[in-house]
Amino acid sequence: MTEDLAKIKDFRFDGDGEFDLSACPTSLEVPDEQLEFYEAALEKNAKKIAKLQEKLFAAGEEGVVFLIQAMDAAGKDSTAKHVLAKCNPVGIFDYSFRTPTKEELAHDYLWRGHCHMPVRGEIGFFNRSYYEDVLVVRVNGLWKGYKWPKRCFDMDEQDFFDKRFRQIRDYERYLYENGYRVVKIFLNVSLDEQANRFIRRIDKPDKNYKFSAGDLGNRAQWEQYMAAFQDSIAKTSTKKNPWFVIPADQKPVARYLASEALLKALKDIDPEFPEPGESAKQEMAELRAKLVAGEI
Ligand code: AMP
Ligand code: MG
DSSP states (O other): GGGGGGGGGEEEEOSSSOOOOGOSSOOHHHHHEEEHHHHHHHHHHHHHHHHHHHHHHHHHOOEEEEEEEEEETTTTHHHHHHTTTTSSSEHHHHHHOOSSHHHHHHHOOHHHHTTOOOOOTTTEESSSOOOGGGTHHTTGGGOOOSOOOHHHOSOOOOOOHHHHHHHHHHHHHHHHHHHEEEEEEEEEOOOOHHHHHHHHHHOOGGGGGGGGTTHHHHHHHHHHHHHHHHHHHHHHHHHHSSSEEEESSSSHHHHHHHHHHHHHHHHHHHHOOOOOOOOHHHHHHHHHHHHHHHHO
């Protein structure tokens, strides 16, 4: 069945050719009765991801950042929950980027993400990321209110954010060159489906905690957010650090495609359990013999 499922390569953008967010689907309109195939394939992928994560952790050479950006209620947390469901929590690190604290704002914008990078061997899930600094910060004009030297912001908005895109491309290249991969997911949810999910959050007592009236403010800025996502994704998609723009109106489809993106990165890394050296093998053999003989 897997061959009939949507292919992640169709949602991957690596800077080749034009990127047009308005042409990217929010739904593949998979019939309900076929969604179970996506669920089954996701489950299989989650197991494969866990196996590779064990090796990644044991090898401790390369770190992975699994980063999800999206509008509210697109399914950032639940996607990570399903994709990483079978992983050993010991090798998982997670961090949610909220409104910056005073201390965070007193630093450069890449600082807080860098403080929360997973160590090599871990998978770090970023719920939002330093991309907020080219999204919410742009849409709300927050950058104009920051306290910093005039030379840093004395330019028009496009030039300011083009500079940030260049900095982010350089930063992600720096990470790649230092043993990290960044798997960047944009969950592309529609305005209508977002409304449905907000209504569900209000109707279901056990989902009330997820609802915040403030989230509705972003609905009024939908167009501005989509323009900011368009520019960000177009200018920070690279061969080594592509974006995956995933239709998110149907959760099983989104989760499966996100799992494909992470699985592909882990397969590329191809981690192996470290092979013990000759002296370590010798030592183990000796200790084993002593354990068997009851000497230790
Ligand atoms: P939530 O993910 O629902 O907990 O909301 C976190 C909120 O923090 C979102 O509205 C984000 O847009 C906001 N946020 C994250 N990073 C920044 C930032 N650098 N500047 C301003 N707001 C941010
Ligand atoms: Mg929220």
